Amino acid sequence: MAIEVRIPTILRTYTDGRKAVEGSGATLDELFKDLETRHAGIRERLVDESGELRRFVNVYLNDEDVRFLAGITTELGDGDSVTILPAVAGGMA
Amino acid sequence: MLTITQALYDRxxxxxxxDHPDEACGVVAGPAGSDRPERFVPMxxxxxxxxxxxxxxxDLLKLYREMDDRDEEPVVIYHSHTATEAYPSRTDVSYAGEPGAHYVLVSTADGDGAGPFQFRSFRIVEGEITEEDVTVVEAY
Structure with a gap:
């Protein structure tokens, strides 16, 4: 199952500078574990110790933020596109 | 150093x-690799x-798709602090995900017609804050 994954600038150190890579998996969790086998270190930037998506990244399945789907357990299908972006946030607090 | 036009600075x-007393935020996009802020995108x-x-x-996904299509980058990422100085907070640093961007902070803390607004620019790379000079020009 081929899924296109779009990589933000800050994580391209794990993909030899590539903007998009391919991966596979029936869920987002499986996809990130698959990416880790070829791009060591990338998973830790996306998922915290408890296995949930980090607050600092936004992950989209096609056009939908996966937080509004099933988060890390969101199911994926062949031909889907996953986009990872750093959240743009901050503030005085 | 951040070089920016007076018009963009004013915007x-x-x-x-x-947006005061709420924090305001946005991006000034520019051609990839140019380090030149050109397109003002308030968010x-x-x-x-x-x-x-x-x-x-x-909106974030839409913005990045648009920049991708136009071969642009977020040259400036700006936001305001409404009660504190224009310096990156711990929260700002933990979220800073664009090592190539100029993080501009504007303080509106004394925004009741008192002194000038603070407008400062920083690089935030791997948790480290480096302040940089801001040069305001009429045109590039």
Whole structure:
């Protein structure tokens, strides 16, 4: 199952500078574990110790933020596109 | 160093002032690799808060797709602090995900017609803050 994954600038150190890579998996969790086998270190930037998506990244399945789907357990299908972006946030607090 | 036009500088300050007491945020996009801010893109603060800002996630995807299509980068990422100085907070640093961007902070803390607005620019790379000079020009 081929899924296109779009990589933000800050994580391209794990993909030899590539903007998009391919991966596979029936869920987002499986996809990130698959990416880790070829791009060591990338998973830790996306998922915290408890296995949930980090607050600092936004992950989209096609056009939908996966937080509004099933988060890390969101199911994926062949031909889907996953986009990872750093959240743009901050503030005085 | 950040080099920016007076017109863009004024628009950032005007946005920060308009949204006060909430934090204002946005991007100035520019051609990839140019380090030249050109296209002013004010964003909605989805948090609508005086102490926090966050780009709405749908707007964020739309913005990055648009920049990708136009071969642009977020040259400047700006936001305001409404009660404190224009210096990156711990929260700002933990979220800073664009090592190539100039993080511009505007303080509206004394925004009741008192002194000038603080407008400062920083690089935030791997948790480290480096302040840089801001040069305001009439045109590039």
């Amino acid at each position: 950032i300050v005007a946005h920060a002032r308009a 909605l603060n989805a948090a609508r808060s005086p102490t926090f800002y966050e780009f709405d996630s749908t």
